[in-house]
Amino acid sequence: MVIKNVKVYTKDKVFQEGVIHIKDGVFSDQADDREVIDGNGCYAIPGLIDLHFHGCKGHDFCDGTKEALEGIAAHEASCGITGICPATMTLPEQELLHILQTAHAYRQSDNNGADLIGINMEGPFISKVKKGAQDPKHIVPCDMATAEKFIEASGGLVKFIGIAPEDNADFSEFITTMKDKVHISLAHTNADYDTALAAFQAGADHAVHLYNAMPPFTHREPGVIGAVCDSPHVYAELICDGIHIHPAVVRATFQMLGADRIVFISDSMRAAGMPNGSYTLGGLDVNVTDRKVTLASNGALAGSASTLMECMRTAVTQMHIPLETAVACASVNPAKCLGVYDQRGSIETGKIADVVLLDEELAVSMVIKDGVRIR
Numbered sequence: 001m002v003i004k005n006v007k008v009y010t011k012d013k014v015f016q017e018g019v020i021h022i023k024d025g026v027f028s029d030q031a032d033d034r035e036v037i038d039g040n041g042c043y044a045i046p047g048l049i050d051l052h053f054h055g056c057k058g059h060d061f062c063d064g065t066k067e068a069l070e071g072i073a074a075h076e077a078s079c080g081i082t083g084i085c086p087a088t089m090t091l092p093e094q095e096l097l098h099i100l101q102t103a104h105a106y107r108q109s110d111n112n113g114a115d116l117i118g119i120n121m122e123g124p125f126i127s128k129v130k131k132g133a134q135d136p137k138h139i140v141p142c143d144m145a146t147a148e149k150f151i152e153a154s155g156g157l158v159k160f161i162g163i164a165p166e167d168n169a170d171f172s173e174f175i176t177t178m179k180d181k182v183h184i185s186l187a188h189t190n191a192d193y194d195t196a197l198a199a200f201q202a203g204a205d206h207a208v209h210l211y212n213a214m215p216p217f218t219h220r221e222p223g224v225i226g227a228v229c230d231s232p233h234v235y236a237e238l239i240c241d242g243i244h245i246h247p248a249v250v251r252a253t254f255q256m257l258g259a260d261r262i263v264f265i266s267d268s269m270r271a272a273g274m275p276n277g278s279y280t281l282g283g284l285d286v287n288v289t290d291r292k293v294t295l296a297s298n299g300a301l302a303g304s305a306s307t308l309m310e311c312m313r314t315a316v317t318q319m320h321i322p323l324e325t326a327v328a329c330a331s332v333n334p335a336k337c338l339g340v341y342d343q344r345g346s347i348e349t350g351k352i353a354d355v356v357l358l359d360e361e362l363a364v365s366m367v368i369k370d371g372v373r374i375r
Contacts, residue, residue: 006039047082047354073113089282090123162187
């Protein structure tokens with residue numbers, strides 16, 4: 001396949017007029033020219049990678065079924081998200097183990113759609129104070145034996161396990177022991193600056209949806225956000241749906257952390273790609289109105305109804321983040337964060353040929369997965 005007449009997003013994170021060559025499902029220097037595609041001047045970007053979302057199109061990862069995974073993967077791929085790392089909710093241990101085992105079995109079978117490249121465990125080791133849309137009945141202290149069971153059940157697919165360090169006196173030992181087996185993130189936590197910094201110094205390296213479900217950043221109590229700022233090895237997730245974080249705060253975060261540490265996520269739930277109405281998330285009832293998702297019980301934000309592609313577009317068009325930067329935060333950075341940048345996340349020879357063409361309005365014009373056009 002040859003894709004000509006496109007503005008190619010290069011490994012240097014700039015767009016250049018060029019041609020993309022694909023052979024045997026990977027980007028190549030020498031193309032199989034039996035199929036030539038005119039890109040009509042579109043932007044050509046790597047397939048996006050969402051490392052924190054719960055579902056879409058009526059399905060939730062925690063449904064724990066192959067059918068849900070197939071539906072999620074198909075819809076994500078159609079939107080230009082070709083790699084997925086869905087998140088679990090706070091549920092009973094046996095239910096979580098079933099979800100992880102189902103994902104492992106799904107990964108081992110032949111599947112279409114976005115590639116399942118990891119799992120992000122948002123719960124159950126979180127804070128009841130900052131539970132958000134998580135069910136407090138199933139929150140438990142962090143435990144190494146339980147974490148090991150999660151990793152084993154998933155066949156190694158679990159890439160992130162979130163904790164609230166302030167609720168666990170032995171959090172440093174947990175992080176030190178587990179950090180070489182899985183990324184430890186701070187998630188749904190009420191930790192102060194010193195506690196969060198100690199967790200990062202012990203080896204935690206990820207912050208779940210920065211600003212949301214954590215203490216606010218203030219001039220005397222910088223909290224988790226201040227600790228992230230002072231920990232250069234930590235990646236921070238941002239939900240740029242235009243609802244969770246004010247555009248000025250998004251811009252300020254880029255100034256504080258730098259673009260290389262920011263990972264765009266969608267945090268989408270089953271209502272993404274669906275009409276307004278009532279849905280469920282982690283067993284709790286939620287209402288969706290114009291992409292805003294809230295708990296039916298108290299009106300708290302409960303995930304999003306936007307895909308990662310929509311979030312990336314919003315970051316550019318409404319938050320004034322440069323397109324080149326936004327693309328990196330939705331492809332390059334998550335690939336590096338997941339440890340798969342040698343395979344995906346950029347348009348380079350030898351990498352998996354996942355490429356998305358965007359028109360001048362940043363609408364998806366074409367999706368190519370594994371060197372095959374799927375949209």
